[in-house]
Amino acid sequence: MEDWRKSPSSFTAFSVPPLLWLLAFFLFPLAIVWLYSFGENVSLVDIETTWTPDNYIRIFQPEIISLFWRTLWLTVITTVICLVTGFLVALVIATAKPKWKPLLLLVIMLPFWTNLLIRTYALLNILGTRGRLNDGLKWLWEGTNKVLNAIGLEGLIGAKFIPIQFLGTQGGVIFGLVYIMLPFSVLPIYSALERLDKSYLEASMDLGAGQIRTFFYVLVPMVMTGVITAAIITFVPTLGQFLTPDLLGRGQVDMIANVIERQFKKANDWPFGSALSLFLLYITFILLAIRSIYDARQSRREKI
Amino acid sequence: MKSFSQQAISRRKLLKGASAIGISMTIPAALRAQGGKLNFYNWDTYIGEDTVTDFEASSGIKVQYDLYADNDELFSKLKGGNPGYDLIIPTNDYVERMLISDMLLPIDHSKIPNLKNVNPQFMDAAFDPGRKYSIAYMWGTLGIGYRKSAVDGIPDSWSDILASDKYSNRIAVLGDAQSNLQMALKAMGKSLNDWSDENIAAAEAMILKQKPHITAFAPDNGQDLLLAGEVDLAMEWNGDILQAMDEDDDIGYVVPKEGSMLWQDALCIPKGAKNIDNAHAMINYILDAKVGASIAEFIFYATPNNAAKEHLGADYLENPAVFPNDETIALCEPSVFPGQEIVRKIDEAWTRIKSAG
Known part of the structure; x- marks a missing residue:
């Protein structure tokens, strides 16, 4: 590829369609949402942009703030779990024999072939108190109890099997979010690992660093860009999830997107919903800005 | 014709x-x-x-x-x-x-x-x-679907679902704010269209207090939870429970004695x-x-x-879940649109309920 500065006309020709696309389907709708966020409901169907700051002020009600914190907390936990698990999975795939790689990648991609709603209902079936997972645990419990009874240790593991409650808890929601987001964190880390020159690892080992030191001081820093990309594309969509809290959380562990969804439907309060959506967007921007500041510092340090 | x-x-x-x-x-x-x-x-x-x-x-x-x-x-x-x-x-x-x-x-x-x-x-x-x-198309009620073998008598009061720990963690309610608050009003013996500030606050307090005993705020799938045995009581629309009753004889439906919401869909x-x-x-x-x-x-x-x-x-x-008797119907009311102001108050109460815990 030539430098674009050398052939500006072909660059322009190629960049116009995507720019128009961005303008028509991203910036224009976003501008409408932005106008709505400074609006007021004047009737059930009409919104007037009166430049009122009310919708933004309403965000600072304690219950909304506490939902934002809960959302942030669940998202951070989900992202961390996804990165750690994703890293290990990516490592396994990257170091697998070449003939296995396509198959392993396919296994990661496979869930995408089924609709998210159907996968969530499948999880409901597995994780319920009368679900398949608890059925399995009950079977194990009964077996163990029989053995214990036979050797005269009655009641050691309780008199009755108590199913574990996964649904309607924060744990259940985190499980569901990790399940949905994991492929998104595996793929960028995998591609970073694939591009990695393995001779660096050999050099590190040859120079006397152990497995663990090589991993943390050579491997991880070298694929850091992949990890950060994975973190961002896991974190940002997780912030906006509402289906998982609704179904796996059974409405007991709402996230902020549940409130936003209600504003556009039940509550019929599009201005407030718009303000909340944009607030979420601002949080994302701030996080991305922090990242680029960090990047800039890194590269400056490297130059020195 | x-x-x-x-x-x-x-x-x-x-x-x-x-x-x-x-x-x-x-x-x-x-x-x-x-x-x-x-x-x-x-x-x-x-x-x-x-x-x-x-x-x-x-x-x-x-x-x-x-x-x-x-x-x-x-x-x-x-x-x-x-x-x-x-x-x-x-x-x-x-x-x-x-x-x-x-x-x-x-x-x-x-x-x-x-x-x-x-x-x-x-x-x-x-x-x-x-x-x-x-033009009227179909009509029905909101009520309680229940698993006959798991309840003590017929759970014929909104309090069983909204103000009691008797069936703790075996309860599903609807996922929407308005119906829940309205049934809380009914449990208190009030009109479900009486949206005074005190009433909203009292209904909010009732559901907030009940929240730990509620298994699920079900987005219109209470009948599935009932069928799967995840809950034994569900606040649901009669048609949804009737479909569940069709699949499972152990499921019943009752319009609570305090009355309920009467709805009508129209062409x-x-x-x-x-x-x-x-x-x-x-x-x-x-x-x-x-x-x-x-x-x-x-x-x-x-x-x-x-x-x-x-x-x-x-x-x-002659199915009482389809056509409740006249005394029951007399206690039911259609829900009246309360206006955007009240809708906002209802939603804010709901956000407070949902963000708790």
Whole structure:
């Protein structure tokens, strides 16, 4: 590829369609949402942009703030779990024999072939108190109890099997979010690992660093860009999830997107919903800005 | 109204005969006038199995049939301007919202001879006096679905679900704010349309206190939770529980003794409809005795169509979950649209409930 500065006309020709696309389907709708966020409901169907700051002020009600914190907390936990698990999975795939790689990648991609709603209902079936997972645990419990009874240790593991409650808890929601987001964190880390020159690892080992030191001081820093990309594309969509809290959380562990969804439907309060959506967007921007500041510092340090 | 179906058969036969012997036939003018299209926007599984195809065959009108999941989806779609629907079925309080917002077209009763089949009680309503804009389609109640073998007696009070730890962690309630707060008002013996600030606060406090005992705020899938054995009591619409009762004999339905919400879905023609005559034809077709009976038999909601009842059996007509007795109905009220101000207060109360814990 030539430098674009050398052939500006072909660059322009190629960049116009995507720019128009961005303008028509991203910036224009976003501008409408932005106008709505400074609006007021004047009737059930009409919104007037009166430049009122009310919708933004309403965000600072304690219950909304506490939902934002809960959302942030669940998202951070989900992202961390996804990165750690994703890293290990990516490592396994990257170091697998070449003939296995396509198959392993396919296994990661496979869930995408089924609709998210159907996968969530499948999880409901597995994780319920009368679900398949608890059925399995009950079977194990009964077996163990029989053995214990036979050797005269009655009641050691309780008199009755108590199913574990996964649904309607924060744990259940985190499980569901990790399940949905994991492929998104595996793929960028995998591609970073694939591009990695393995001779660096050999050099590190040859120079006397152990497995663990090589991993943390050579491997991880070298694929850091992949990890950060994975973190961002896991974190940002997780912030906006509402289906998982609704179904796996059974409405007991709402996230902020549940409130936003209600504003556009039940509550019929599009201005407030718009303000909340944009607030979420601002949080994302701030996080991305922090990242680029960090990047800039890194590269400056490297130059020195 | 046998004539419709007879016409259908004869017309189909005629066309068949015509094509068989290779001559062209002139379609009767009355039928030709009815050709064209109809964009019908309805709830999921809310019409007879063959109603739409039979209507197409008998009228020559091509029906584009689309589905929505709830009133809010319908309202949001039409809010920015009708994208082309000719016939919709909103619930009474949304008919009200749409009337306030001037989103409906008047219905010409003279074009719907089958209106004579409709129970006169349903030919007037507070939300649409004289039924100028809406024709009753189905009606029902909100109540408690329960697993007979798991409850102690019949859980016939809203307090069992909203103000008691008796069935702790075996309870599902609806996922929407308004119905929950309204049933809390009913549990306190108040009108479900009395949205004073004290009432909202009291209802909010009741549900907030009950929250640890509630297993799920179910987005309209309480019947599934009941069937799966995840809960033993569920606040649900009678039609949903009836479908569960069909699958499992151990499930019952009761309208609590404090009374409940009485709802009615109505056929309406939204403003901006292009095929107004065809929409009238479809309304007339649905109100036909036999067609009405086949719809009611399939979806098992209570029909306001008196003529249709003559074609229906005792398992439907004498089912208390479909038709509650008169004393129960006397305690029930239709929900009135409270206005945007109150809707906002209800939603804010709900956010406080949902963010707790």
